[in-house]
Amino acid sequence: MRLVAITTMRNEAPFILEWVAYHQEIGVTDFLIFSNDCEDGTHQMLDRLAALGHVHHERNRAGGKKSVQWRALSKARNHPAVKGAEWIYVTDVDEFLCIHVGDGRIADLIAACPDAEGFALPWRMFGNAGLRDFVDAPVLTQFTQAAPERLLWPWRAVQFKSLYRSDPCYDRLGVHRPKLVEGAEWGHWIDGNGRRLPDIPGTIHLTTAPRYGLAQINHYALGSMESFLVKVARGKPNHESDPIDLAYWSDRNLNIVEDRRxxxxxxxxxxxxxxxxxxxxxxxxxxxxxxxxKARIAELMTHSDSFYLFARLQQMPDTRVLPMSQQRALLQGLGVMRTAEKARKEEG
Known part of the structure; x- marks a missing residue:
């Protein structure tokens, strides 16, 4: 079985080896990695890993109408590693696919649902765990506090990514889910608890049922407070104009339960x-x-915006999970607000 993991990276050199090693261990056979505008040796490390046969590496660049991540996905669709894959998985370097069935490998996940054409793998946010300093240590051992099993809000914490069989019904790769050919329909997709995925728009599965019985994506979106400063300075790869800020931190700093699986x-x-x-x-x-x-963190700390952000991160408590009734009310309010915003735009 050939399974390709596709990702983009910028200035992620300290984290590459753990991420590649982990996914090799659970059964990823091919890695197609696009890097852009790197200053920390990420380009060179990926070149060397490619020379040793561990990954496929393509240099990308920012600029133009499309974000750097969407530009990479457009290129990836015609890459030999993708063309020759039976399964496709678009992911990020701060995401680790954690499988709970069998021996915890991708083959066990597929064997558990052999008729599945795709898996909607839910994010499970892993919070900062109060760690201030960036250290050269495994991400997996540093951050073990996560979101609870049942969650609706923040809605950004309950999105999913996709692992799916290569099929002509998919027109394009997507960050969270592939794009269907016009007129095609979703086939037999499974959620993270092994249930048939309902016909839902977008990439948010809103359910109060357990999410993670079969598998989850451990999403280490924050890292240490010092490392978060570097992420803020970099920005989002798929929405380059959107800031990474305290709101981003608050939506993801969920340290509710320990999960060391x-x-x-x-x-x-x-x-x-x-x-x-x-x-x-x-x-x-x-x-x-x-x-x-480490040098980049020290340099950022000489700027007032980064320094005060670092101070506020230390002052902020863990994100509180609201009672389910309040979570539902916020979702309803979100729908009303978005409908009103759309109407205002249409009016002029």
């Missing part, structure tokens, strides 16, 4: 990372990426 693979992942680092060039590029990030 992904760590069943930790020993194997650590061994794979060390094997990758046995290449002297890879090891050196990793250390240079860590040093760049």
């Amino acid at each position: 992904i760590l069943r693979h930790q020993a194997a992942v650590a061994a794979r990372v060390e094997t990758l680092k046995s290449d002297p060039e890879i090891a050196e590029l990793h250390e240079e990426g860590v040093a760049w990030r």
Whole structure:
């Protein structure tokens, strides 16, 4: 079975080896990685991993009408790694697919639902856990506090990403879900709890039922407070004009329950990372990426916006999960607000 993971990266050198090693361990066979505008050695590390046969690497660039992520996805659709794949998974370097069935590998997920044409894999937000400093340590062991099983709000925390069979019914790749050919219909898709996915618009599955019985995507969107400053300065890869700010932090800093299930693979992942680092060039590029990030954090702390953001992050409590009645009320209010906004735009 050939399964390709497609992603974009910018200045992610300290995190690449863990992410690649983990997904190799659970069964990803091919990686198609686009990098853009990197200053920390990400380009060079991906070039070296490609030379060693671990990934396919394409250099991308920002600019133009499309965001850098959408430009990458447009290029990816015709790449040989995608053309030759049986399964496709569009993801990000801060997302780790955590499978709960069997031995926790992709083959076990597919075996659990052999008729599935696609899996709508729910995000499970992993909060900051109160960690201030950026350190060169595994993401998976640092951040183990997550969102609860049942959640409706913040709605950004309950989106999903897709793992799906390659099929002509899909016209284009998408960040969260592929785009259907005109006139085509969604086939047999499964949610993260093993249920048939209802016919829903968009990429938000609003349900109060358990979400994660079969699988989840551990989304480490925040990282340490220091690393978050670097993310703020970088911006979003698919919505370059949208800020990453305290609102972004508040929607994702969910430290409600401990979830360490992904760590069943930790020993194997650590061994794979060390094997990758046995290449002297890879090891050196990793250390240079860590040093760049530490220097970038120090430089950002000399600017007032970054300094005060860092102070406020330390002052902010964990995001509180509201009673379900309030979550439902906020969703209803969101619908009313968006309808009113649309009407105002149509009026002029």
